[in-house]
Amino acid sequence: MTRIDNARVIRAPHGSTLSAKSWLTEAPLRMLMNNLDPDVAEKPTELVVYGGIGRAARNWESFDRIVAALKSLESDQTLLVQSGKPVAVLPTHADAPRVLIANSNLVPHWGTWEHFNELDRKGLMMYGQMTAGSWIYIGSQGIVQGTYETFAEMGRRHYGGDLAGRWILTAGLGGMGGAQPLAAVMAGASCLVVECQPSRIEMRLRTGYLDVKAESLDEALTIIERSCAERKPLSVGVLGNAAEIFPELFRRGVRPDGVTDQTSAHDPVNGYLPQGWTLAEWEAKRDADPKAVAAAAKRSMVDHVKAMLDFHRAGVPTVDYGNNIRQMAQDEGLDDAFAFPGFVPAYIRPMFCRGIGPFRWAALSGDPADILRADEAVKALLPDDKHLHNWIDMAQKRIKFQGLPARICWLGLGDRHRVGLAFNELVARGEISAPIVIGRDHLDSGSVASPNRETEAMMDGSDAVSDWPLLNALVNCASGATWVSLHHGGGVGIGYSQHSGMVIVADGTPEAARRLARVLWNDPATGVIRHADAGYELAQQCAREKGLIMPSLG
Amino acid sequence: MTRIDNARVIRAPHGSTLSAKSWLTEAPLRMLMNNLDPDVAEKPTELVVYGGIGRAARNWESFDRIVAALKSLESDQTLLVQSGKPVAVLPTHADAPRVLIANSNLVPHWGTWEHFNELDRKGLMMYGQMTAGSWIYIGSQGIVQGTYETFAEMGRRHYGGDLAGRWILTAGLGGMGGAQPLAAVMAGASCLVVECQPSRIEMRLRTGYLDVKAESLDEALTIIERSCAERKPLSVGVLGNAAEIFPELFRRGVRPDGVTDQTSAHDPVNGYLPQGWTLAEWEAKRDADPKAVAAAAKRSMVDHVKAMLDFHRAGVPTVDYGNNIRQMAQDEGLDDAFAFPGFVPAYIRPMFCRGIGPFRWAALSGDPADILRADEAVKALLPDDKHLHNWIDMAQKRIKFQGLPARICWLGLGDRHRVGLAFNELVARGEISAPIVIGRDHLDSGSVASPNRETEAMMDGSDAVSDWPLLNALVNCASGATWVSLHHGGGVGIGYSQHSGMVIVADGTPEAARRLARVLWNDPATGVIRHADAGYELAQQCAREKGLIMPSLG
Ligand SMILES: NC(=O)c1ccc[n+]([C@@H]2O[C@H](COP(=O)([O-])OP(=O)(O)OC[C@H]3O[C@@H](n4cnc5c(N)ncnc54)[C@H](O)[C@@H]3O)[C@@H](O)[C@H]2O)c1
């Protein structure tokens, strides 16, 4: 079993020549490879895409076998992938998914990092995160719009919609966290990001997600102050440990206009540098004594969350950004860790009620022109959505493509299938040079149960009910998505979430059109239904408007 | 929300007149109703089918709405059921399942009885058990067959497949345990059952599950000896306490040919009579001092398990029959309690390796003649399977139908789809009067992760990996099963299992034939694959023989 192979450099084929037998199998092939593109993945030689140890395949042998299986897969066969390992090819039919994936799932009583890590070490599992193991990660852009929307909503909620002269304090410049500085600046705010790894800061500078690097905390604060005074939003990275710098800032009397955090606190062994440790120590001990690392990391998280609580109590809008840091601190004895809210109940749920979430697509051709043509089509299809037009314009300007060119747009029920059908038309007419692959994050309206994040504080108390993501996966499978996945532990870590992924190919055929119409309707519909069932008036209204059949809704 | 309605008496319609729009929707309608037939369900007015609080629908309002939704469901629509409540009807296609079900699923960290009960009380969930919430329970025939297969496998493993002249020692004549004497005799062995309550012995005699009652241990042994000498299998019940009689038998030098136990050891307060206690004392103290009862019961279990260990070491095949008695004895300080195995690793796993498990079907017509015709067809299709013929003959003779006539036969990969296609032909030709519905228990080869039962002691340590049942559900959905379900907590309780159900209708159409061929191949195939992947040689051999494509199998 080979987990690290430094000789490997994977990039998806570009162009319109197939290496598999159809676009329906070429698509998962290219998207798997794209997930491991050095411009996309965090540690491609270890098969790690993002989010701690979120992998695209269990090991290099499995990767090679998945590639081989996809290349020979027929149009009436389906490949089964179990925690990143290809376990079977079975006969199905043309309208069935070509790939079915289950990653990191554990029977609840054994659903702990401890048991998971044991299985992972034995080579029996891998951590799939959300879009890592389900092959629809598109780099930091994937989270930019969500983060942008969140920060913008923070501005609307607390600062009359104007973030000029304001700044946000956060930490973590990883796969997801790296979107924060750019999103903040797009939303009109300056941003100070604490990051403990120099390489991460360099990467975000290089890709244009981060504006400048400060050599010290003092310098960082000076830059922030100046940018705020000049009302010229700027992002600043500073090397350091958030568990030290957050409390230090609070002690100094510094008061940001918003506070959050995107270190990988959800994974205390691999994701969070304990305070006082060097990176070398951290790396060595993760293998030698993972328990000691986790214990030290969690102790540091207590200090980190204590500082966040201080900011919260001082009136600074403070949210948990979905990394489970409150739970970790509470487990360590910090009883009031949940005193500040998660970002979903704070800002995102009203969108989920209408099935709106991180919809995305990628050009299998590799040609950026295809995405620009798709951008145009989306704008034409939704001519009155000024907000969306602004987003696309800004994204075109500020976001560098990583790997296969892609675009993310938060769209909801009623819009997604229309966009999908429009793309299919463009492919059919040759206006887009090769098929478009359409998917979404697992962090979406109907696809996840995660009581510390997406389903925190549901109004009926059904936060932990995971029937919903399972039904979502089943209905996407029944509707003809090209690949469907069921994961456990994404975002908030093993034990804390269950969620499903969906990807579908627009290859320009009429069959694809029928599938797109079903899948891109049903997928967001399950989100509207889940929220309507929980009692959200906004969702019930949406369900009625869209004519959803809900037998138990009065 | 109405959970109890004593006025309700539900029975499935019989005959070939549809109340829904097609047999694909009539089938789930009738099977849901059949699960609540007073001849089938334990507490039908409470919607409880079996297994503690295993329900068919969340409440009576949900039941009525499911019925209404099924009656109007079109051939390209799918009904979504969330923990027994119908939540949506969505557009799919003709080859997709008509119903998708998710019951009792909880995000692992919240996967406890405590949290479940809270949601259940609030009306947000129901406990689906296995076949209760997935509408394919067929009464006690299933228990008899499972026990029969276990004993038969004991015979194959240790006695060249011939149990003539052999006998099994066990205890417990309760709801499940009462099937033991009948199953043993069907498998060709005599059986001595120790039971501490006279009423239980009488009940099994009355229903024909037990042949005779002995007045003393000496008489019991004489009867057993004679029946073995004459090679005429006979079951004998004897009143007594297993914790006394098992050691006594060992001391006397008696050596049965197999030893097991189905007292309710899993529940030391209510399920196991301490040695030396009268039934009256037991009953009184259960209320007055439950802790004292549990302590005394567990001390007795130590003696009981010690005797089982003695038999085991003396070379007598000895197994735990899923009542947790080893755990109880170990908790009391008997360190080597787990020296003898559970029944799944001991006897059932080799069958699981070949995809063999509790396959079953029911006649939607309600006509017993349809099942007899199907019995014939199965025998004709598998002319050399003496064991199967024996089961069918004995079942016809000794097992009464409950609700819609049904048959259970443990069949594996390669046989199931042939049987399904044969039934479809018989329906097409009118030799069976209405469609046949075909399904299985969730306790099957590829459909369950349950580390204390079905996946105990997997050879690679993957007991708790639940990717497998999720893949099983997805592939059944992709293959065109008529309804597919994903459950949590069946058998061993909330937190301890995840499992999936599958039911498919043979309505005599060519479309059904194509779906049957796929589903009834792929469903057991996932079981073979799961076991082959875990390293079982038998499964790997089966996979090769059947030509399964397993990309990671050398
Ligand atoms: N809110 C959302 O929508 C969302 C979406 C996906 C993921 N997440 C969560 O956000 C977190 C970050 O995700 P990611 O993909 O960026 O992870 P990542 O592992 O790629 O990045 C985490 C970064 O935090 C840095 N870090 C670790 N400990 C630190 C410390 N003590 N001080 C300063 N920096 C430290 C690491 O060096 C790394 O660069 C994860 O927990 C993830 O689950 C949130």
Ligand SMILES: NC(=O)c1ccc[n+]([C@@H]2O[C@H](COP(=O)([O-])OP(=O)(O)OC[C@H]3O[C@@H](n4cnc5c(N)ncnc54)[C@H](O)[C@@H]3O)[C@@H](O)[C@H]2O)c1
């Ligand atoms: N193997 C399986 O597939 C499987 C399936 C379901 C249940 N079980 C387990 O099997 C056990 C029995 O189930 P059940 O439904 O028959 O339970 P039950 O409670 O209906 O019956 C238990 C019987 O054991 C008798 N008994 C108790 N203590 C005794 C003693 N010391 N000596 C002799 N007899 C004694 C009781 O009088 C009772 O008749 C349970 O623990 C159950 O969980 C196993």
